[in-house]
Amino acid sequence: DGGITQSPKYLFRKEGQNVTLSCEQNLNHDAMYWYRQDPGQGLRLIYYSQIVNDFQKGDIAEGYSVSREKKESFPLTVTSAQKNPTAFYLCASTLTGGLNEQFFGPGTRLTVL
């Protein structure tokens, strides 16, 4: 089956720890995105990548880092510098150029204890 997978579904972290969220797609899409969603709000763009080995900051990149070593994978690290990391994180991908619909993964809910 083609699609986007995110793992884990739920993640708990102690304050001061870095955690990495996984995002994998087998749709052969060039562009991938990470969004953050807070309760009752829309999605805010954290980072995006239009091609392997290249990525750009979105609107709320502070406290996050990414890598894009493979076309299929775009992991997101939430660092201890992120002041309020508890949120729902969504990964998405789209065809080259980013002018088409985005396909979303099921999300990872991160809770900082």
Place this chain on the structure above:
Amino acid sequence: SQQGEEDPQALSIQEGENATMNCSYKTSINNLQWYRQNSGRGLVHLILIRSNEREKHSGRLRVTLDTSKKSSSLLITASRAADTASYFCATLNDYKLSFGAGTTVTVRA
């Protein structure tokens, strides 16, 4: 930055009725997209309308776009319980999508 703003924030309707929600945005766009999100899940793409299009249909969905007013509307006809979800508009500009806060639709049986 969140460019799209949906109205109303919440909508409750009876099964079989139509649901209409609106989206306003601020800057020029390449296209405008509507997504649905069931509680605690990822987003599902519903429909995309390009900046040079005025109206688009997909099944029970009808989307309009008025670029002069920087607004769009989504109409769901003959609603069903399964349509209960949050609906988001997203505007595409410079290869990035900007989402609004969404309209939560509840369809009562």
